[in-house]
Amino acid sequence: MAVVAIRARRGGRGNCNGVFDKLILQSRRRRSMVRGGAGNPGRLRHGPTVLLQHYRPHPVGARRVGNCWRSAPNGAGTAENTGGRARVTALLRFSEITIRYPERTNPAVQHFSGEIAPGECVALVGPSGAGKSTVLAAASGIIPHSIPAEMNGVVEVCGTVTSLMSVPEMSSSVGTVLQDPDAQIVTGRVLDEVCFALENQLLDTETVDRRARATLTRFGLTEIEEQHPGILSGGQRQRLVLACVTAMRPRLLVLDEPTANLDPEAAADFYEMLSQRDQQGVLLVEHNLDLALSIADRIWELDATGRLVRDEPVTQTTLRARTHRNGVTSKIDAETEVSIPSLGMSSPGLSRASGALILNQVTWKPDRKATPVVRELSLNARRGEVTALTGENGAGKSTVLRLMARLLRPSGGSVSWHSDNGRAAGTKPTLGFVFQNPEHQFLGHSVRGELRHALSLRGMPRRQIRLEVDALLERFGLSGYADRNPFLLSGGQKRRLSVAIAFAGRPELLLLDEPSYGQDPNNLTLLLSEIRAAADSGATVVVSTHDPVLLVQCADAINLIRNGQAHPVKPQLLEPPVS
Incomplete structure (x- = not known):
């Protein structure tokens, strides 16, 4: 959320560059304390938080004159005078912006222009690394205020140049x-x-409490309102951020992959809610174009160099071209139906060996008094197959992967690895793991360094590492980013790097949490091909995903995780829709 949060640990200080009457340190027993038993009215759950009180934002549409701010004559927004009245014509306007990051030869975005009117939704599309997130960062003021980047051109929000406002000041709009x-x-x-x-x-x-609880209900978070966000699933955390931003009722929403971690039902619900907006503008980056184009009024397309190559209305022709291009329908279970593109990938005629990874009546809960997240779950992941885990947000899919990797110890039951003859192996399998957040596994200062480190841990000779690194860079579409800091990659590039790290050294067991996150169609095809090839070579592959393309085109076995248990299901392919 685009708000200022100055937090202080005990004995520490928060710093800010804004205009405030005062900072008030509050513990707020009602929200920050946990009630105990008799004689123990409560204890602090967290350290004190410095809350901003009496914050005086500069008037929207104001301009700086020395150390003072003066209101714009026509009020907020880009306005035109109609008989003495001001009428907002654009909530967001880009005027020939070019953005270049330090130590990069080519600009991330070049000569970009466009505007969004009140009530308009624009879908920003393009290949991975095209600069979509950069455009969104400029729209929200994160560039140039928080991210070091050289920006030429002008960005206006509600008629005010963003370079003259701080990010906190922009958060009201x-x-x-x-x-x-x-x-x-x-x-x-x-x-x-x-x-x-x-x-x-x-x-x-009273307004804060009423609106917050209503928003939590709307996003299906009421049952977990007392929980710490750190223990939520990735999808639940994404719903929480969406709830925070929606509750603020801003005039402009800037959304970067807002449904990437959501299950299909939650994603559809969010877009249904978004379609009911009134004069709220939306700038949206979303790789699920079926959902994005269902509510978008216009489409902006960037090419690989960060140039705008298309700016046109979304028409019925656009929707039909997207929906009916090589489409098939897959029914994962009786409650979920999705439309997916056919990639023309076939499952090989490989003879399947006996189970390699077996979970037998596994139960796990975070502590003794907690409700089990996984409950007497049994699952058999076979060698040479792709086993997929799917289910709604918070069902326990990531927990199951961590149990398989022995990052968590079962509260009951067993997790065992079996060799080719079906007996327990004397040694653990070589493991490649992909976390839901790719940044959680980055250690080096360059893409090449990350892959080199992964291969060295596998015990590969130095003379072979260089050749293998070059091969991985080529296979995962990262050759042009070998010397870039992993944390400065786009979201889709970070995901491909994390998968490449897991694949380094050809491990026997691959556990992949949302491996297709943030991928455009070409890179999605690339990733699915690599996952399929790993299984074909004899690896045991387990993926957790909401992606229907991966489920139908790549998985040999699908397990629906529900109520802490695994329910085997088989996708039913239907006839392609008639174009």
Whole structure:
């Protein structure tokens, strides 16, 4: 969420560059304390938080004159005078912006222009690394205020040049959802997170509480409102960030892959809600174009060099071309139906060996008194197959992968690895693991360094590492980014790097959490081909995913995780829709 959060540990200080009457340190027993038994009215759950009180944002549309701010004559927004009245014609306007990051030869975005009117939704599309997130960062003011980048041209939000406003000042008009939800969560309780966003708007306590609870209900988060965001699933954290931004009711929504971690039902619900907006503008980056184009009024397309190559309305012709291009329908179970493109990939006629990874009546819960997340789950992942785990957000898919990797110890049951003859192997399998957040496994200062380190851990001779690194860079479409810092890659590039790291050294067991996240169609095909090839070569591959393309075109076995248990299902391919 685009709000200021100055947090202080005990004995520490928060720093800010804004205009405030005062900073008030509060513990707020009602929200920040956990009630105990008799004689123990409560204890602090977290350290004290410095909340911004009496924040005086500069008037929207104001201009700086020395150290003062003066209101724009026509009020907020880009306006035209119609008989003495001001009428906003653009919530967001880009005027020939070019953005270049330090130590990069080519600009990330070049000569980009466009505008969004009140009530208009624009879908920004393009290949991975084309600069889509950069455009969104410029729209929200993160560039140039927070991310070091050289920006030429002008960006205006509600008629005010963003370079003359701070990010906190823009938050009253712009609500931003970043690609990584973890980068936006600042409190220690789900309810507090939504309240914190609203408190920064100086709303009264009753309004904050009422609107926060209504928003949590709308996003299906009421049952977990007392939980710490850190223990939520990736999809639940993404829903929480969406709830925070939506509750603030900004005039402009800037959304970067808002449904990437959501299950299909939650994603459809969010877009249904978004379609009911009134005069709220939306700038949206979404690789699920079926959903994005269902609500978009216009489409902006960037090419690989960051240039705008298409700016046109979304028409019925556009929708038909997208929906009916090599489409098939897959029914994962009786409750889920999705439309997916056919990639023409066939499952090989490989003779399947006996189970390699076996979970037998596995139960896991975070502590003795907690409700089990996984409950007497049994699952058999075979060698030479892709076993997929799917299910709604919070069902326990990532937990199952961590149990398989022995990152978590089962509360009951067993996890065992079996050799070719079906007996327990004397040694553990070589393992490649992909976390849901790719940044959680980056250690080096360059893409090449990450892959080199992964291969050295496999014990590969130095003389072979260089050749293998070059091969991995080529296979995963990262050759042009070998010397770039992994944290400065786009979201889709980070994901491909994390998968390449897991594949380094050809491990026997691959555990992949949402491996297709943030991929354009070409790179999605590339990743699915690599996953299929790994299984064909004899690896045991287990993936957790909401991606229907991966489920239908790549998986040999699908397990629906529900109520802490695995339910085997088989996708039913139907006839392609008639174009």
